[in-house]
Amino acid sequence: MLEYKLIKKSKDTKARVGEIKTNHGIIKTPVFMPVGTRATVKTMTPEEVKDLGAQIILSNTYHLFLRPGPEIIEKAGGLHKFMNWHGPILTDSGGFQVFSLSANRKITEEGVTFRSHIDGSKQFLSPEVSIDVQNSLGSDIIMAFDECAPYPATYEYIEHSMNRTTRWAKRCKDHHKNTDNQALFGIVQGGMYKDLRKKSAEDLVAMDFPGYAVGGLSVGEPKDIMVDILDYTTDFLPEDKPRYLMGVGTPDYLFEAVEHGIDMADCVLPTRIARNGTAMTSVGRVIAKNGKYKEDFTSLDENCDCYTCKNYTKAYIRHLFNVNEILAYRLLSIHNIYFLTKLMENIRNAILEDRFLEYKKEFYESYGYED
Numbered sequence: 001m002l003e004y005k006l007i008k009k010s011k012d013t014k015a016r017v018g019e020i021k022t023n024h025g026i027i028k029t030p031v032f033m034p035v036g037t038r039a040t041v042k043t044m045t046p047e048e049v050k051d052l053g054a055q056i057i058l059s060n061t062y063h064l065f066l067r068p069g070p071e072i073i074e075k076a077g078g079l080h081k082f083m084n085w086h087g088p089i090l091t092d093s094g095g096f097q098v099f100s101l102s103a104n105r106k107i108t109e110e111g112v113t114f115r116s117h118i119d120g121s122k123q124f125l126s127p128e129v130s131i132d133v134q135n136s137l138g139s140d141i142i143m144a145f146d147e148c149a150p151y152p153a154t155y156e157y158i159e160h161s162m163n164r165t166t167r168w169a170k171r172c173k174d175h176h177k178n179t180d181n182q183a184l185f186g187i188v189q190g191g192m193y194k195d196l197r198k199k200s201a202e203d204l205v206a207m208d209f210p211g212y213a214v215g216g217l218s219v220g221e222p223k224d225i226m227v228d229i230l231d232y233t234t235d236f237l238p239e240d241k242p243r244y245l246m247g248v249g250t251p252d253y254l255f256e257a258v259e260h261g262i263d264m265a266d267c268v269l270p271t272r273i274a275r276n277g278t279a280m281t282s283v284g285r286v287i288a289k290n291g292k293y294k295e296d297f298t299s300l301d302e303n304c305d306c307y308t309c310k311n312y313t314k315a316y317i318r319h320l321f322n323v324n325e326i327l328a329y330r331l332l333s334i335h336n337i338y339f340l341t342k343l344m345e346n347i348r349n350a351i352l353e354d355r356f357l358e359y360k361k362e363f364y365e366s367y368g369y370e371d
C-alpha cells in the first residue's frame, strides 16, 4: 500500500518535503527519478544507480510490451528481479510512447492500435491491456493509460481527448485489482486550457487515486505557459497525495516543478545528454567531448564529489569520446545522475531550512540561468 507523509510545507512557495512509503522502500521527496526505459538505466548497473543516491527508477510499458514482452518478465518474477533493482519502480502506461514512437496509430474509445516501431507489426494498447502489462511488470507505481495531446491543439481537440482520458482512467481503476502492491496514479490532462485542466483534475480526484501526475506538459510549449498551467493545476490536487510532473528536463524545470507543488519528476536528460558528451555541472553545461578540453587536466566539476569528478579529468573524458570508448558514456552518466540526485537533496534541505527561494537564486546564478 502506498502512503504519503507530508513533512514540511515551505512558507513562501508551494514547495514541500515528504515521504512516499512503498513495498520496496521509502522515497524522500522531492525526488528526481532516473529513466530506465528498457529495464536498464543506460550503461549503469543497479548498484551504481543506488550508490549515486537514486531512490526510484522509471521504466516503460510500451518498450517492455514490445520487447521482451510482459510474459517473459512475469516468468522472471517481475521487473525488480529481472533487472536486479530492489528499490521502488514506476512504470509509464505506454500511451505517451505510442504517440511519440510508433507509426500510423489510431485512437478509438476502446484504445489505440499502432504499428510497432521495431518490426512494424500491428499492436493494440488500451486501459485494460496497459494495466495488465504493468501488473505483469510488478512496478510499485503504475500510471493510468492516457492520451498526451500534442502541442499546440485546439480547445475542441483537447476537450474531447481529456474527457476520453478521464473515461480511460475510470476503466484503469475498475480493471486494477492488485491495489495492495501497485499504486495507480491518475494523470491530469487538459492541454494549455485552465478550465479543462480544472475539470480533468476534479474528475480524477473524485475517483480518489493514491497519487496524481500532471501530464500533457513538456511537449514543446514555452516555459512560461508550462509553469502557469502547472501552478494552476496543482491547486486542484489533494495535499496529502504525491504529485508527479511527467517529463521535466533541465535543472531549472526541476526548481519550477518543486516550487509549484510537485514531489516527483522523471528526466531522461542525465543519461541522454551523457551519451552526446554533455555534463550538467555547478557552472552550467559542459560539452565534455569538445576538443577545447584536449589538455584541460581539471576535473569535470570542481564542486562535485562524484566518482567521475574525483578520479578523472576533462582531458581524459574528452579523449574517451574522441575514440568512442563506452567508458565515456558511463563516466558522464555517473556524474549527471549524481548531479541531479544531489540537486534534489539540496532542494529538500533548503525547504526544511526555509531557504528554498534563496537556494534557487544561488543555483540559477552559478548555473548561468536568468531568473
Ligand SMILES: Cc1ccc(CCc2c3nc[nH]c3cc3c(=O)[nH]c(N)nc23)cc1
Pocket: 035, 036, 037, 058, 059, 060, 091, 092, 093, 094, 095, 096, 143, 146, 147, 148, 149, 187, 214, 215, 216, 217, 218, 219, 246, 247, 248, 266
Ligand atoms: C521511462 C519513462 C519515460 C518517460 C516518462 C514520461 C512520459 C511523458 C512525458 N514526457 C514529457 N511529457 C510527458 C507527458 C506525458 C503524459 O502526459 N502522459 C504520460 N503517460 N507520459 C508522459 C515516463 C517513464
Ligand SMILES: [Zn+2]
Pocket: 300, 301, 304, 305, 306, 307, 308, 309, 310, 335, 338
Ligand atoms: Zn561529478
